[in-house]
Amino acid sequence: QWEAAYAPGHGGMVHLFEWSHAAIAEECEKMLGPKKWGAVQVSPPTENRLVGGQWWERYQPISYKLENRSGNHQEFADMVRRCNAVGVRTFVDVIPNHMCGGGGSGTGSGGTFFDAGSLDFPGVPYSRNDMNDNNCYTSSGNIENYGDANQVRNCRLVNLIDLNQGTEYVRGKLVDYLNQFIDLGAAGFRVDACKHMWPGDLDVIFGRLKNLNVRSGFKGTERPFIFQEVIDQGGEPITANEYTGFGRVTEFKYCMGVGSNTNSLKHLANIGPDWGYLSPMSSVVFVNNHDNQRGHGGGGHVVTFEESWALKTLTTFMMGHDYGEPRVMSSYYFSDPDEGPPGWQPNGFNGGFGCENGWVCEHRWRAIQNLGMFRGSVFGTGVTKWSEGWDNQIAFSRGNKGFMAINGGSSNWSGSIATSMPDGEYCDLGQGDPTDGGCTGPTIRVSGGQAQINVPTGDSPVSYISVSYTAT
Ligand code: ARE
Ligand code: CA
Structure with a gap:
């Protein structure tokens, strides 16, 4: 139970x-x-x-x-x-x-x-x-x-x-x-x-x-x-x-x-x-x-x-x-x-x-x-690749299924962050919604174990992606 x-x-x-x-x-x-x-x-x-x-x-x-x-x-x-x-x-x-x-x-x-x-x-x-x-x-x-x-x-x-x-x-x-x-x-x-x-x-x-x-x-x-x-x-x-x-x-x-x-x-x-x-x-x-x-x-x-x-x-x-x-x-x-x-x-x-x-x-x-x-x-996976930014920012992966970055700081957090996600272009679910094969908002590109992030401050200070929601 x-x-x-x-x-x-x-x-x-x-x-x-x-x-x-x-x-x-x-x-x-x-x-x-x-x-x-x-x-x-x-x-x-x-x-x-x-x-x-x-x-x-x-x-x-x-x-x-x-x-x-x-x-x-x-x-x-x-x-x-x-x-x-x-x-x-x-x-x-x-x-x-x-x-x-x-x-x-x-x-x-x-x-x-x-x-x-x-x-x-x-x-x-x-x-x-x-x-x-x-x-x-x-x-x-x-x-x-x-x-x-x-x-x-x-x-x-x-x-x-x-x-x-x-x-x-x-x-x-x-x-x-x-x-x-x-x-x-x-x-x-x-x-x-x-x-x-x-x-x-x-x-x-x-x-x-x-x-x-x-x-x-x-x-x-x-x-x-x-x-x-x-x-x-x-x-x-x-x-x-x-x-x-x-x-x-x-x-x-x-x-x-x-x-x-x-x-x-x-x-x-x-x-x-x-x-x-x-x-x-x-x-x-x-x-x-x-x-x-x-x-x-x-x-x-x-x-x-x-x-x-x-x-x-x-x-x-x-x-x-x-x-x-x-x-x-x-x-x-x-x-x-x-x-x-x-x-x-x-x-x-x-x-x-x-x-x-x-x-x-x-x-x-x-x-x-x-x-x-x-x-x-991301069901069934654990937290991997924990990383921290300079201004109250954290990011982590859920095995090879998902990745998220949270910006608790006072300015945009952009850069390249290590992830266990496979290469691809994913819909940023914290900033937009997945559409058929696309996304209403920005996407996040992963290549060679690095995610290119740009997490804003303000209304939605988070980015998250999953292998189930790609954007191509
Ligand atoms: C209302 C009136 C009372 C009146 C009573 C009967 O407010 O003045 O005597 O009715 O006529 C909710 C409200 C209560 C309300 C009750 C019934 O919060 O105010 O009483 O509904 O209408 C303890 C319990 C915990 C409980 C909390 C509130 O352990 O289980 O108190 N939480 C649940 C719910 C509540 C609900 C009830 C239980 C009752 O989530 O929404 O009450 O069904 C320490 C202790 C805790 C203790 C806490 C507060 O932290 O460790 O165990 O929680 O203090 O006393
Ligand atoms: Ca009782």
Whole structure:
């Protein structure tokens, strides 16, 4: 459950945070598929508590029915089918740790009744006996001390009603919850709040999941890709390593690692286990995520769309380097960290480099949009021929499949750089798009193990080429 079942030639995932199912389906067809991204991570599609429109209300499950502001069951199914048809996988954000916040009653986004005072969720159904309150010994019933693994797992995370994954009944419901997505053609899961569940319980639950669906075009032997959210920045008894036996784990140290080296890119050459991070096979890496871009979930300086230049260089590095499975955050603008998404969906892709009306769409930026193609075409190779310029500039190859140069300096970087790419003339995917046998932008010539580069500063300070995209 560590390998993403990406279509050949596709790579990397994009988190289309708060996009509707219908808008994602269109983005797959117009942008993610043609640009050969590997997968989309979608916001939680299950029925949630309606708190007040904040983005985070979607992390408060009421039932496992597919109905909330992203769309309904049929729209979800349509999205997964249309994305698969163009080689883009769907990874679903799932929340097995808890239900909604304690107290009060009402109806969820799908019209299902719940009573969060008496712990009754008839939509599943779950009731008091399925919860962990009796296994929690803090006076508030909430997690009070991250230094105590027992309370981190058995008490409530910010008063969210905690499920007991140790019981056969709850395990069965959670397996059904996840399998419904596999039946619909999804290829994996971002699993929320895994630090707050016992590794042994997760091992059992993930082990019971179905193989990916043959009717959706999978081979029948592929396992769902599992990546677990565990914030491990050191200093707590629970570590990310406890979770690598049954899936990947989000490597939060990476956000700080790249974020503190925007002005010294050369230090990133050996980012990974040498820095005390998870093994390459165990990690999912990202420059920022939906929590830390707005001050939730973990500390330290992270680079976001607010620092667009640094985000472009770091994202290109992440997608080009061979450490970890990368995820690109696609955001909307906000002034209040609780603020929900704009009341409308992003405009359709027309070849441009962003979105309008409140959506950032980092994944469409000139520097970033072709990184899926690059990643997909260098699969199976490692970093070779690392080199450095004089002004915060780095370049490296991916064996004989690809080459990239990143200009973190203040003027153009041109010259001749060693590469393990074969001779040829290639489309510079950081500056233009491949056309049938050509390129809408500049090309890079490789001959005798040297690439002739001219990487600008400014809007797209990166160049990258792959043997799959030649220009003749
Ligand atoms: C909201 C309100 C709360 C209220 C609660 C219940 O903000 O005031 O008590 O509802 O009514 C998101 C938001 C929360 C929100 C929640 C539910 O961030 O603010 O609560 O949705 O609506 C810890 C966990 C980690 C978690 C982070 C946020 O370990 O798993 O906290 N991240 C995931 C998601 C979040 C989501 C949830 C979990 C809940 O990515 O988006 O919460 O589903 C140290 C520790 C970390 C700890 C961190 C922050 O760094 O090492 O483990 O992360 O501090 O406390
Ligand atoms: Ca728990």
